[in-house]
Amino acid sequence: MKKKCPYILMKVNIYGCGLSGLTVAHELVEKGFQVEIFEKAPIGGGMARSFRYDNGVPTEHSWRGYGPFYKNVFDIMKRIPVKETCPRDDFGTYYSIEEVKKHTTKDSLWTYYKGEVYDVTEFMGSHPGGSLILNAGGKNLEQVWEDLGYSWHMENPYVMKTLKKYKIGKLKEGFQSKTTYDNLNTDSLKFFLLDNSVSEKKASIKIHDVPYLSYIFSKVLFSNKRRRDYYKISFDKLVKNKISKSSFRYLVDFIGGAGYGIDKKSLSYAHYVLFFNHNFNVLNFKFFNRKDFLWKVLNKPTSEGWIEPWISFLKNKGVKFNFNVSLERIKHDGKKVEYCVVNATRVVAEEHIFALDPYSLKRILKRSNFPVLQPKIEKLSTVNNQISFRLGFRKKVKIPIKNTGLTFVESPYTITTYFQEDHWCPGTNLGMNGKIKSLMSGTLITPYYPGVIYKKSGTSLTKQQLLEEIIEQIFMSKDFLNVVENKITKEDIIFKEIFPDWEEKNGRLVSKNVKWNNNTLNQEYRPLGNTKYSNMFLTGGHNLTTVDVWTMESTVESGKITSNMILEKYNKKKAYLYSHSEKNEIIKTIQKMDDFLYSVGLPNIVDVLFIIVIIYFLLRRV
Incomplete structure (x- = not known):
């Protein structure tokens, strides 16, 4: 009679406490793994974190929206209990x-x-x-x-x-x-596109541009392997001078820029179309169903509404957290990781998960002798310099429409912002002992363009100079001043700050935690979750995922993908994972046909069909 093997609690070390690291911890601890997290920062959350200054003013890396396609994010949020949420009267029956x-x-x-x-x-x-x-x-x-x-x-x-x-x-x-999902506002975010002058004609997609846009969008959506070429084409350059100014401003300056926080200058053609389709469900014909694609925001600062309850929940599940510690080196034998060095101390585990941004990961790999993996990550790490700021007003800034986001499409830095008190729970502390009545949180999407005061890029200025530029670009928008119901002036601003990750070094602003984003250069270098080392896994928004666009959704999806690799390794039931891959069988068949055309060097299937139609009509005329 065979003896049953004793149950062994497998130890997993996670290096990085951002969204992907927390996701892996969540999925594995619920399957019986012993999980320990090591994080260099004093708090968790990575790029999504928020915190408060000593005067109580909340700040964050960037204000963030939650898209309708955030299926994996919502799955996690619905599994994190909270004691209370905002009082709400819209729960229904x-x-x-x-x-x-x-x-x-x-x-x-x-x-x-x-x-x-x-x-x-x-x-x-x-x-x-x-x-x-x-x-x-x-x-x-x-x-x-x-x-x-x-x-x-x-x-x-x-x-x-x-x-x-x-x-x-x-x-x-x-x-x-109640869960952290209940901390999302039920009303969707609505954007005002603000010009420097007051104009009734706002940027929108013009009907005469729809045929061309349908053509270029369908080429991406009906392709699969061919997308590797489309990832290298700039969407900005592709459509410039081919569509109307209004359509260009809406698609590139708004959706491809300030509206959703993407870098419009380096965004690829394929990534743009995929992001657009995730939001608007073009192939499912839901474009005109606004309930399906409008975004939401939390009703309190991100860490207070999501990250802190998440960490508390995981601690109660047995996850051990170590903050203010740095991963220094990875020791491997060419086949597996033997141990890692954290704050000069060896730490061991059966499995090692590296939930680091590509810049930190690159430095660690170089220091630890990974001759194959390190160069690939080096090519992946492309800098994105979006800068976050806060402005506190001594009077309430009254915006007429509820749940409004503001996009200054004509500002050189393409500023996107919102007034947080309009979206947060009533009575949420904005800081300075109640002196702040309105708190504007914003992001500079294109700080590399020259400003209006100093004629320099945002990263070429001091923090004080940059704040002057931001305020000037906001108040030069007559559209903004026209939207606000009460009169406000620059003198009403009693608090202003650039997110403290940004430091002044050698005459430039440099971020301590550099942001990564998709662009025309880095798609082919995005890693999978596994590596050639049997117990070494990578996770993060820069990993290859089915959503394929750097968002909180791709970060959480990556964490779930990596978790499932480990769960499969130990023959455990996999975690729920929503795949954003095409599910329509007709479209999948068309994609396979295009794969064949691509393999033999023929044009996109959309072009081939156009050619066939043209030949058919020409032959009929003959």
């Missing part, structure tokens, strides 16, 4: 489980799924399984599917879309369990 149990007949059939209540009475006539649906009456639909062998329903987009039609409210019992 609530039903108890006892009330749901009263509706079990063909005349009134209710069920519930993941805390939400559905009246599926009208669906009975069209249900593929006929009367089988009666089994769900008054019960937890998730459990019914499990019992009947239909658990695949939970991952079927069509089933979920159909179920959504019959939602009538939420469970009262579910309401008692």
Whole structure:
């Protein structure tokens, strides 16, 4: 008789406490791994972190929105409990489980799924399984599917879309369990595109540009392997002088710049189209359904609304955190990592996860003799110099429309901002003992252009000079002053700051924590989660993911991908992972056809179809 092997608690070390590192910790600790995190900063969250100065003013690396395609982010947020959220009056109708149990007949059939209540009475006539649906009456639909062998329903987009039609409210019992997801505002963010002059005609996509845009977008969306070429083409240069000024400003200056925090100058053609499609569901014909693509923000500072509850939750699960410690070296034997040196101390584990930004990772690899991996990461590390700032006003700045973001599309630095008190819980402390009544948090998307005062790039100025430039570029917008309902002046600003990651060195502003972003140079160097070293894994927003665009979603997705590599290694059930890969079978077939055309050196399938159509009509005329 064979003896059972004793259960061994596998030790995992994670170096980096940003979103990807926290995601790996979350997924692995819930599967029984012993997890320890090492972080150089005094707090967790990486680029998403926020904190408060001694005077109580909150600051952050950059104000951040949560896109409609953030499926993996939302999955994590829904699994982090919080004690309380903002008082809200928009939760809708609530039903108890006892009330749901009263509706079990063909005349009134209710069920519930993941805390939400559905009246599926009208669906009975069209249900593929006929009367089988009666089994769900008054019960937890998730459990019914499990019992009947239909658990695949939970991952079927069509089933979920159909179920959504019959939602009538939420469970009262579910309401008692609040998560960090409940800290997202229910109202979507709305952007004002602000010019320097007051204008009724705002930037938008012009109808006569739609055919050309449809053509270039379809070339990316209907391709697969050919995208490697499109990743090297600048979207800015591709469309310039080919579409109207209004369409260019909307697509490039707004969506490809200030609106969503992407660097429009270096953004590739393929990345732009994919990002646009993630937001607007072009291939699913949801472009005009605004509820599907508007973004949301948290109702409190990021660390207070998400990161701090997350770390507390993981600590309670047994994750050990070490802050203010630095990874110095990785010792390997050519096949696996033997140990790492953190603050001059050797740390060991069965698995080592490096959740570092590519710049830090490059330095560590160079110091640790990784001759193959280090050069690839070196080519990946392209600097993105977006700069974050805060302005505190002594009076309330009144914006007429709720949940508004402001994009100064004509400012040289392409400033995008919002007033945080309009989005945060009522009474949230803005700092300075209540003296700040409005707090503007903003980001400079293109600080490399010359400013209006000093005629220099933002990184060529001192912090004081840069703040002068920012204030001048904001107040030179007559559109902004026209939008604000009450009169404000520069003298109303009583607090101003550049995020402290930025330091003055040798006459320039340099960030201690450099931001990475997709561009036309680095796509082919993005790493996967695994390496040739059996117990060494990489994770982060710079990794290759299905969302393919650097966002919080790609960072969390990368953490889930890396987690699943480790879980598979130990024959454990994989974590939930939403794939952004194309799911439409017709489009996947078209992509395979284009792969063949690409392999034999022929043009894109869209071009081929155009050529065939033209030849057909020419032959008909003959």
